[in-house]
Each structure stands twice: as structure tokens, then as C-alpha cells.
Amino acid sequence: MTEVMMLLTPNWRDWYHFRHQQACFESGTAFEDYVSKVLEKFHDDFLNPAPSGSLGDGGCDGLAESGTIFYACYGQRPGRNAERELANKIQGDFARGLDQWDTFHTWKFVTNAPIGPESLKIISALQQAHGPTADRPLTIRAVRPERLWTDVVGTFDVPILDSLFPGAPGIENVELADLLPLLDALGTAESASETGGRVLPVPPTKMDFNKLPEASRIEFNSGRLLAPRIDRWYEESSDPGLYDAQGERFRTLYQEARSVTEEPAEILERLYVSVAGVNFRMDGKRANAAFAVVSYFFDSCHIFEMPPNDGSVTGVDPDALAN
Known part of the structure; x- marks a missing residue:
């Protein structure tokens, strides 16, 4: 049986803050x-x-x-x-x-x-x-x-907080568990500010063809700043087939999401959760890492559908092209 990796959901800090408050109610x-x-x-x-x-x-x-x-x-x-x-x-x-x-x-x-x-x-x-x-x-x-939290306890990393308050709940299964190291790398301060090389805009024809809303385009444009870092991560991986395997898994997750809803924003939200866990938006760095990874596979054509090469067909049902 495949080992299931677990991810602490991004609302962990709220839970630790609550535990701190409990400790401070003691006499x-x-x-x-x-x-x-x-x-x-x-x-x-x-x-x-x-x-x-x-x-x-x-x-x-x-x-x-x-x-x-x-x-x-x-x-x-x-x-x-x-x-x-x-x-x-x-x-x-x-x-x-x-x-x-x-x-x-x-x-x-x-x-x-x-x-x-x-x-x-x-x-x-x-x-x-x-x-x-x-x-x-x-x-x-x-x-x-509260000053003790903001100046001291709230500055601790998760391992130290967990030693003070073990057993944090809010653990979620993540479909693409082998992407967790990439999310952690993208979530560091050094990686998050990196732009590396030339960053292209999200292909407007594909965005238009799949009717992605403006909010999703903004998320993609923000996340794509980390595309050079993702390139290097795959290049440095010891598994040469990792990119292809994860791309196929993304395609499967996309198709599963489409079986539930046809709303592009809802499909994307399901993909974000599959990558980064529930409540990922409560952690800004984790959210941007999720945008980066999903937009990366969007641009590589693993998720959503590509418009015709000549651009002559618009408003076509993506399922019709996929068949």
C-alpha cells in the first residue's frame, strides 16, 4: 500500500494561537x-x-x-x-x-x-x-x-510550536503528495522572491478558450513568476520520470474535477486543494506556491484544453476537442 503523506493545513497558526491562549488562562x-x-x-x-x-x-x-x-x-x-x-x-x-x-x-x-x-x-x-x-x-x-504571542511564541517555526503544543489537528490528505517538497521549496522567502529568467504571460488564447475568470488569470500570472524554480526542481530531481508522472496525475485530477463541475474557477480550486490542502489560501506563501504549480501544468497542456492552432474556433466545448 502506498504511504499517504500528510500536510498540515495552513490554518495551523490559528490553532497554535488558540492553544497559547488556553495556556495563558491557567492560574x-x-x-x-x-x-x-x-x-x-x-x-x-x-x-x-x-x-x-x-x-x-x-x-x-x-x-x-x-x-x-x-x-x-x-x-x-x-x-x-x-x-x-x-x-x-x-x-x-x-x-x-x-x-x-x-x-x-x-x-x-x-x-x-x-x-x-x-x-x-x-x-x-x-x-x-x-x-x-x-x-x-x-x-x-x-x-x-497577546504581546507574548506576537513577540515570542508567534515567531516560532512549526517544529518548536509542535513541541509546545503537540498533536495539531487540521491534517489533510494531499492527492499529489510527492509535490510537497516542491511546495516547501517555493514557500521559502528566497524562492518566493525569485523571478529567474524571462517570464511569459499566461497564453491568452488558452485562457479565453477555457473561459477562466479574471481572478484565476491574476493568480496564474503571480504563480508563474516561480516557473524557473520549478524547471530547476524537475531538472535536479533524481527521478527522470517524475515530471511526466505528475503531469499525468494532474490530467486525471482535472478530468475528475470536470466530472463534478464545469465551472473553470471551481475546477481550479479543486486542483489547488489537491496540491496544497484545504484552507491553503490562509497561508500566502503556500497559496502562491499552489498557483505556481497548477499554472505550470496548465501551460504545459496537462490540464484544460488547447484551442485550435489557427485560432479560428472559439467557444467550442473543450470536451469536444478532447474526444
């Missing part, structure tokens, strides 16, 4: 442990000191960047005096950190607790007391869950 040490795991993956030298006797941890929940960044963390605790407790925590952690650690120039307080007026007054007072003209100028920041 107390559960949230603090999550933040520590995140920072360990964000900084290659992050260390969270273990409490030591009467010294405790010195108000420190982690140092990074050779000790120049100091983290204090607080997971909210249920209680009627939550705002006052948070304000005391900010003031206390900062005072202990300032007294016992002399290497940091950035102090970050990471919390999932709502920052009310008392806590904000403390933060503002500390920022003003340690401004640019102070004896010890410091950058002082409060980091809430």
Missing part, C-alpha cells in the same frame, strides 16, 4: 511554568534560577542574553484583592531584582493578570525612576499574553 504556577518553557525556546541561554534557602530566587524567574534581560513572572491567583496583590508583586519582584542582580538593563514582568490602576501606577513610577538620566537606567515592560 498560578501552571502559567508561570508555561512562560518558562516558552522563554527557554526563545533564548538559547535562558536560565530560571532555583530558589536557594533564605535567598529565594532574588525575584528572578529567568535571565537571558548574557544576563542583560531579567524576567519576573506572575500567574494570576483567584481572590478579592487580586489587583493589590499584583501591584505588590510587581513592586516586590522589582525591588529584589534590583538589589540582587546588577547585570540586567531590561526588566520584563510577564503576567496573565489584568493590570489595573494600582499596578499601572507602580509600573509607571518604576519607568520614570529608571529613565535615561537615572543612575541605573532600565527598560521596564509589562508583557501580557
Whole structure:
């Protein structure tokens, strides 16, 4: 039996963001442990000191960047005096950190607790007391869950995110699974900006003959900028028959799509999904890679029908030409 390759659908980031939000709803040490795991993956030298006797941890929940960044963390605790407790925590952690650690120039307080007026007054007072003209100028920041996502967690690659939140759903079978390495190559920043050689416009007679809508033509013109990269990918393949085999598979998928609908845009959408998975449009690079691959096989005449060579026949049913 042929092994079925799987592709993580492009809405993976939404799922990881949701899991991050769930982790940030945790109380107390559960949230603090999550933040520590995140920072360990964000900084290659992050260390969270273990409490030591009467010294405790010195108000420190982690140092990074050779000790120049100091983290204090607080997971909210249920209680009627939550705002006052948070304000005391900010003031206390900062005072202990300032007294016992002399290497940091950035102090970050990471919390999932709502920052009310008392806590904000403390933060503002500390920022003003340690401004640019102070004896010890410091950058002082409060980091809430969404900032933790945008600045830290949301910057991670999929393998790191998956180590934090394993078992991402949204996995789709992809008909042309052996094209996944090509999609990944086209989706890199280097490849996506490459134009390489002369790029021809999509053949207008074939587009007109098959009645493709304007939106599809725009997608094709965008995707065809990557045609030189696809050429090289096939040239460098260890399988000399790969291009022909995939071309035939494209033709079969096209014919299957035509058996379901005769709308050109709907046929194309089915081909895109066969290449890149459901919800591929939620990832701009993945979508453009799908446009590139499908337009490549469109231009090589594996999908849709070619108009007559002399261009004298218009509006003919493509099925009539195919027979």
C-alpha cells in the first residue's frame, strides 16, 4: 500500500494561537511554568534560577542574553484583592531584582493578570525612576499574553510550536503528495522572491478558450513568476520520470474535477486543494506556491484544453476537442 503523506493545513497558526491562549488562562504556577518553557525556546541561554534557602530566587524567574534581560513572572491567583496583590508583586519582584542582580538593563514582568490602576501606577513610577538620566537606567515592560504571542511564541517555526503544543489537528490528505517538497521549496522567502529568467504571460488564447475568470488569470500570472524554480526542481530531481508522472496525475485530477463541475474557477480550486490542502489560501506563501504549480501544468497542456492552432474556433466545448 502506498504511504499517504500528510500536510498540515495552513490554518495551523490559528490553532497554535488558540492553544497559547488556553495556556495563558491557567492560574498560578501552571502559567508561570508555561512562560518558562516558552522563554527557554526563545533564548538559547535562558536560565530560571532555583530558589536557594533564605535567598529565594532574588525575584528572578529567568535571565537571558548574557544576563542583560531579567524576567519576573506572575500567574494570576483567584481572590478579592487580586489587583493589590499584583501591584505588590510587581513592586516586590522589582525591588529584589534590583538589589540582587546588577547585570540586567531590561526588566520584563510577564503576567496573565489584568493590570489595573494600582499596578499601572507602580509600573509607571518604576519607568520614570529608571529613565535615561537615572543612575541605573532600565527598560521596564509589562508583557501580557497577546504581546507574548506576537513577540515570542508567534515567531516560532512549526517544529518548536509542535513541541509546545503537540498533536495539531487540521491534517489533510494531499492527492499529489510527492509535490510537497516542491511546495516547501517555493514557500521559502528566497524562492518566493525569485523571478529567474524571462517570464511569459499566461497564453491568452488558452485562457479565453477555457473561459477562466479574471481572478484565476491574476493568480496564474503571480504563480508563474516561480516557473524557473520549478524547471530547476524537475531538472535536479533524481527521478527522470517524475515530471511526466505528475503531469499525468494532474490530467486525471482535472478530468475528475470536470466530472463534478464545469465551472473553470471551481475546477481550479479543486486542483489547488489537491496540491496544497484545504484552507491553503490562509497561508500566502503556500497559496502562491499552489498557483505556481497548477499554472505550470496548465501551460504545459496537462490540464484544460488547447484551442485550435489557427485560432479560428472559439467557444467550442473543450470536451469536444478532447474526444
